[in-house]
Amino acid sequence: MTVYNEKTVQRMTTDILELLATHYGGGMSEELFEEGLDSVQRALNDARKWHEGQVRKSGEPYLFHPLRVSHLAARHWMDFPSVIAALLHDVVEDTPVSIEDVRADYGEEVALLVDGLTKVESTELSREATKMETYRKQVLAAIEDVRVLCLKFWDRIDNLYTIDALPAHKQKRIAEETREIYVPLANHLGMGYVASTLDSLSLHLLYPRRGKSYDQRLAQVREETANFLRRQRARISNACEHEKLGVLLKDRWRPFSISATQQARRGFATLYTLEVQVDRIMDAYLFIGILHSIYPPIPGKLRDHLVVPSHHGYQALKTTVQAGEKRMRVEVTTRKLARFNESGVLAPGFEFRRENFSVLMKSLTEGESAFDTRSLMLASKTIQIYTPRGESRVLPEGSSALDFAFAIHESLGIHAYRARINGRTRLLKTRLLDGDQIEIQTSAEAEVLPKWLEWAVTPKARNTIRRYLRKKVKST
Secondary structure (H helix, E strand, O other): OOOHHHHHHHHHHHHHHHHHHHHHHHOOOOOHHHHHHHHHHHHHHHHHHHOOOOOOOOEOOHHHHHHHHHHOOOOOOHHHHHHHHHOOOOHHHHHHOHHOOOOHHHHHHHHHHHHHHHHOOOOOHHHHHHHHHHHHHHHHHHOOOOOOOOHHHHHHHHHHHHHOOOHHHHHHHHHHHHHHHHHHHHOOOOOHHHHHHHHHHHHHOOHHHHHHHHHHHHHHHHHHHHHHHHHHHHHHHHHHHHHOOOEEEEEEEOOOHHHHHHHHHHHHHHHEEEEEEEHHHHHHHHHHHHHHHOOOOOOOOOOOOOOOOOOOOOOOOOEEEEOOOOEEEEEEEEHHHHHHHHHHHHOOOOOOOOOOHHHHHHHHHHOOOOHHHHHHHHOOEEEEOOOOOEEEEEEEEEEEHHHHHHHHHHHHOOOOOEEEOOOOEEOOOOOOOOOOEEEEEEEEOOOOOOOHHHHHHHHHHHHHHHHHHHHHHOOO
């Protein structure tokens, strides 16, 4: 258990500065780098001063919360302004300091991040409406600067880890909000590790007995398979050493989730993954050859997400092998891609579909409510669809041909009357499957109908249909 005292502050501060030096020291001039380090230290001193005397519900000095948030930010490749904003992210809400004070002391960039993380305050709106306006504010800020959401993820992760002192009903409300809003947002930013962490921590609060049972089952399986895994890792390491292939082997155990609980009775095969990191993509394929020469591969279990990344950017080779009496999942990636898989949009070189993200976020704020949470959750699971020319579009799982039409262009959606899916004529309400090729056929006259709202799931399609129907009513 961590003891929070001055030594802890110094240790964490040193870690943060060392992480910043590792990630950014080589790409900045010495003058700018020293200036950045000085600003981080100054922000820590200001956070200490402004939060002096404040304690959390647990009795812990408040300073340690922003310090842990900034440590998470630094670990995940966030830059100097982000770390400074993490240290100061609660000062406007919880102290007399204003956003203008932050802007005067640390500049516009830090002020934008801190303001994006500051809750909306209103005496006129209900608590629920105020909460929705806060989501809307964060999303609009994230369209301008995605770091706002990333900082919110670290803030929420730390809050979930340290939530025990809150009443049970508040814990449940925060957990539900996390799963409804922040888990799908993390998935959209390619941050699968963050999404699964947020989801697991939330589910432990919502289903404590089931979570405890799962943890106990996981601990039992880990203990029972410890010797088995040592033997397998040694065998794989020796085979790679013989081929002069450098590898890093890491154990990964499945976090608590509803599906994990349902499959836990099947034991090791569903709970464990051997993560293998190599230097180059070519080495990943070489490793698969070595692995399959040691253990028989299970037919149909090889998945290549190095050539074609998964919808949220995850990149790895996946296989399942028969390792003696047990089936074992193995994922192979490069050390560079492992950073993408963990940190998503924040990892250096990550190809982030910023335009797609901005379009989705804007559509979520243009619906009937202040923030369209239903559409956000639907859009967190995606499929890839192709035009007749072979161009791809990413849509929410469960999208219809009508959603595809509006994704291409509003005019195409409004004039759509049927679709050809994989060469066969289908109705606009037909649900699409991953990999479908689709062509939209149009009519000269628009034939938008109220029932289209039942067929469409994407915010863009539903918002456009609503606007068209309202306009049509007003003109009659």
